[in-house]
Amino acid sequence: MSIDTNSAARPMTRRDLLGTAGCGFGSLALAGLMADQHLLADQVSSASGPASPLSPRQPHFSSRAKRVIFLFMYGGPSHVDLFDYKPALAKYAGKNVSDVVDNKGARSTGGLFPSPYKFARHGQSGHWVSDRYPHLSRMIDRTAMLRGVYGHSISHAPALFELNTGMIRTGFPSVGSWVTYGLGSDNRDLPGFVVLYDYRGGPIGGAPNWGSGFLPGAFQGTPVRSKGTPILNLNRPTSLGSPQQREMLDYAGKLNRQHKAGYPADNALEARIQSFELAYRMQSAAPEALDISKEKESTRKIYGIESGNPGEYFGSQCLMARRLVERGVRFVQLYSGGGHGDNNWDAHGNIVGNHNKHCAATDQPIAGLLEDLEQRGLLDETLVIWGGEFGRTPQKQGGNGRDHHPFGFT
The missing domain is CATH 3.40.720 (Alkaline Phosphatase, subunit A)
Incomplete structure (x- = not known):
């Protein structure tokens, strides 16, 4: 079966399905969710993600206002x-x-x-x-x-x-x-x-x-x-514990960053990864x-x-x-x-x-x-x-x- 590697946003294939099934039904459900949003990676990667786009940076010129x-x-x-x-x-x-x-x-x-x-x-x-x-x-x-x-x-x-x-x-x-x-x-x-x-x-x-x-x-x-x-x-569903949510986000991040490596022009993907991560951290910080x-x-x-x-x-x-x-x-x-x-x-x-x-x-x-x-x-x-x-x-x-x-x- 051929896979269109030129598409930056494609549905989940049978190969993706079988590859992720070995990770458990929880991972499979998450993979399907991410595929619906056209954000599924081809396979899991252990590579760490890039720094947050909101990481603090120094201005080109010194300024009193922060x-x-x-x-x-x-x-x-x-x-x-x-x-x-x-x-x-x-x-x-x-x-x-x-x-x-x-x-x-x-x-x-x-x-x-x-x-x-x-x-x-x-x-x-x-x-x-x-x-x-x-x-x-x-x-x-x-x-x-x-x-x-x-x-x-x-x-x-x-x-x-x-x-x-x-x-x-x-x-x-x-x-x-x-x-x-x-x-x-x-x-x-x-x-x-x-x-x-x-x-x-x-x-x-x-x-x-x-x-x-x-x-x-x-x-x-x-x-x-x-x-x-x-x-x-913003609040986490009562049926989902914090450790479970953290595992899901980590797994989603691995999937998406692998996909991102193959499609560097897909800026929406990295924005979605960061929004998931920020929403998770905001659950305690924002209130x-x-x-x-x-x-x-x-x-x-x-x-x-x-x-x-x-x-x-x-x-x-x-x-x-x-x-x-x-x-x-x-x-x-x-x-x-x-x-x-x-x-x-x-x-x-x-x-x-x-x-x-x-x-x-x-x-x-x-x-x-x-x-x-x-x-x-x-x-x-x-x-x-x-x-x-x-x-x-x-x-x-x-x-x-x-x-x-x-x-x-x-």
Whole structure:
């Protein structure tokens, strides 16, 4: 019987069947499972596998930052109501924006709309911050503001893709994937890139926002739910003991690496091997890392994790993020806001109602995260990013709201 050795993905043959049957029916069942996924090797090899793609690596240039926490305010937070003090909006209130500046194709046609919030300078830096972020204003000297961020789309999905990947279309690696591709991770038992999305829903566009694009699948983000079971389908079946599972993974690894040796271009195979191994190790490491119940009450209060506090939920996310980077995870992305309408920062009709809600939910948690990282000596080595897919227009829309504005935001 001839075997097509030029195919990188073929079904299990009778020769494979007979060859693996001698290893016991447990191995035979596993071999069939792997064949269904087109990952079966021709025979068992004792060769050890390659190093994990997430093994830590040194950067080409020395850098103070060793890890990243990206706080993503999904929906488009209004820079002119939070960090960009624009007193001229009061001077020109109600005027048509085209009479003052080039509108750059934005959809809003309402008059210029001064911020309903009060601004004040804070810290030695003198940064302007609105009264919606009183806790964060205390930490303002720990921040740097990029006020000229420019995007190429006024729609949520492509704007999200652009901020996350640099491109307005899908198929490209996210920033978290690039970071883990370049630097690896410092904890072999946890993913190098973790995404904590909002319980109200993920951001529009979904997984491509944390995908690996044309990089190997090992570098894509691992989504973690912030309520309920953090990672679905992670726990081992009750009928399977840990030693049995370990033996199955070892045997699968031998089969697959033998196959990999014959088909070096099959990158999906190595990614699958690594994902099986990582999932096995995560069964004990992930629940511990994401369990904030053992944190001191004083620490929880810093983040606003108290019953009735509007920051209780996002504070829990921020505390999880600190625990993850503390344990060697390279890149953690948190999403504030999910779904549609006022469940995220997309304040088309009522900037006050929307931003009062979301600022109250994020202010103390973000300030608490910075304070906690600083107290633990981690802030100097952790890049914490706050941002959204775009800002909001200086003119009014839909009553007292603002439209999308990617053409210069903070």
